Amino acid sequence: MSDETADSTLRSIDLTRIGERRYKATNSRGGVLPIGSGDDPDFTPVELLLAALAGCGAIDVDIITGRRSDAETFDARATGHKVRDEQGSHVVGLTVTYDVTFPEGEAGDRAREVLPQTLQRVRDRLCTVGRTVAIGEPVEYVEGDL
Incomplete structure (x- = not known):
């Protein structure tokens, strides 16, 4: 059961390092968003x-x-x-x-x-x-x- 199912008010993402000063955020629905420090095209x-x-x-x-x-x-x-x-x-x-x-x-x-x-x-x-x-x-x- 996801966190969102257990508590309808809870929102969460997981963040994983994918490189030097680069990360990916993943939501409970499987959406992925890259995040960077500004040295690359990532937000x-x-x-x-x-x-x-x-x-x-x-x-x-x-x-x-x-x-x-x-x-x-x-x-x-x-x-x-x-x-x-x-x-x-x-x-x-x-x-x-x-x-x-x-x-x-x-x-x-x-x-x-x-x-x-x-x-x-x-x-x-x-x-x-x-x-x-x-x-x-x-x-x-x-x-x-x-």
Whole structure:
């Protein structure tokens, strides 16, 4: 039984070193994602955070606006500045920008109309990744057997 089956709130990945400063993350469904230090094409941890922010919001935006009309185009960009200061290394100025177009007509108009309030709901309530970053949750780093 997977961890997710035992506890419906638990999310987990396993990380394995696959080379010098290269790792693979594997989820419980068998999905694999390479992670690197920035010396290769693999996503860095900060880039993964940005992707998670954009992707989390995109799913909610797509679901809500898609009830009115399918998007003709759907793109997003997440940005932030990696800094080191008295608080240590962290990312500041996080912004996710969505560029979504809908077809002409009544359905497209309804989707366009709901998009601004959908982005507010994503920010204030819906996106688990963004809410976790905004609220702030302590992270424990521990040694142990997996």
